[in-house]
Amino acid sequence: MKLRGLYAITDSQLLAGKFLAYVEAALDGGVTLLQYRDKSNDEARRLREAEKLRELCSRYSTQLIINDDAELAARLGVGVHLGQTDGPLTPARALLGSKAIIGATCHSQIELAEQAAKEGASYVAFGRFFNSSTKPGAPAATVEMLAQARARLNLPICVIGGVTLENAEPLVAHGADLLAVVHGLFGADSTQEVTRRARAFNDLLKYSV
Numbered sequence: 001m002k003l004r005g006l007y008a009i010t011d012s013q014l015l016a017g018k019f020l021a022y023v024e025a026a027l028d029g030g031v032t033l034l035q036y037r038d039k040s041n042d043e044a045r046r047l048r049e050a051e052k053l054r055e056l057c058s059r060y061s062t063q064l065i066i067n068d069d070a071e072l073a074a075r076l077g078v079g080v081h082l083g084q085t086d087g088p089l090t091p092a093r094a095l096l097g098s099k100a101i102i103g104a105t106c107h108s109q110i111e112l113a114e115q116a117a118k119e120g121a122s123y124v125a126f127g128r129f130f131n132s133s134t135k136p137g138a139p140a141a142t143v144e145m146l147a148q149a150r151a152r153l154n155l156p157i158c159v160i161g162g163v164t165l166e167n168a169e170p171l172v173a174h175g176a177d178l179l180a181v182v183h184g185l186f187g188a189d190s191t192q193e194v195t196r197r198a199r200a201f202n203d204l205l206k207y208s209v
């Protein structure tokens with residue numbers, strides 16, 4: 001499966017009271033990967049919500065990715081995204097198996113991405129490219145480093161951090177395969193607008209090389 005398209009990421013605060021409705025609206029517009037990102041320690045809620053998302057994703061043939069938690073991903077039989085302090089990739093690959101999608105945060109460092117590739121990552125994520133209200137303190141990345149990463153890496157490249165329909169085009173032009181988005185997708189005022197945005201993000205990737 002080619003990892004290219006919209007990578008929708010949930011946010012428990014932003015989606016409070018409309019979680020499943022907004023996620024389903026995004027899936028309706030087309031989502032390649034859906035990440036369940038919940039930074040709370042409420043394990044019971046995390047399991048319950050992740051199970052619901054797995055069911056929804058299977059209806060729309062979308063791959064579910066769990067943020068931070070390889071154990072939960074293994075329990076559900078889905079993929080995982082690991083940051084630099086979320087545990088090593090090699091044991092996660094051993095735990096989840098060769099077919100699982102495993103992503104790695106590489107900030108703006110191509111060397112981290114090369115290491116992640118060696119350790120079995122399925123995609124590498126660079127960011128933050130723009131101001132992000134979801135994660136304002138994330139280290140910054142540039143389109144120049146993205147172009148260099150594209151030239152050096154064979155893995156799918158994910159871009160993240162303040163990505164919107166208005167600013168995503170240069171990222172695609174410089175080699176992004178996956179557009180990872182929280183606010184630029186789920187910050188919409190209605191489910192219809194979420195679906196429209198999801199379609200428009202996918203169109204940005206469809207009509208470029």
Ligand SMILES: Cc1ncc(COP(=O)(O)OP(=O)(O)O)c(N)n1
Pocket residue numbers: 007035037067068081082083084085086103104105125126158160180
């Ligand atoms: C697709 C994607 N890219 C980067 C991140 C950030 O991961 P991390 O640095 O571990 O930060 P948290 O999201 O865990 O706060 C991500 N989650 N997804």
Ligand SMILES: Cc1nc(C(=O)O)sc1CCOP(=O)(O)O
Pocket residue numbers: 105107126127128129131132133134135138139160161162163180181182183184
């Ligand atoms: C979770 C996350 N990680 C980032 C990184 O740069 O590693 S930026 C980010 C937040 C993405 O949300 P939004 O699309 O609302 O900016």
Ligand SMILES: [Mg+2]
Pocket residue numbers: 067068081082083086
């Ligand atoms: Mg993390």
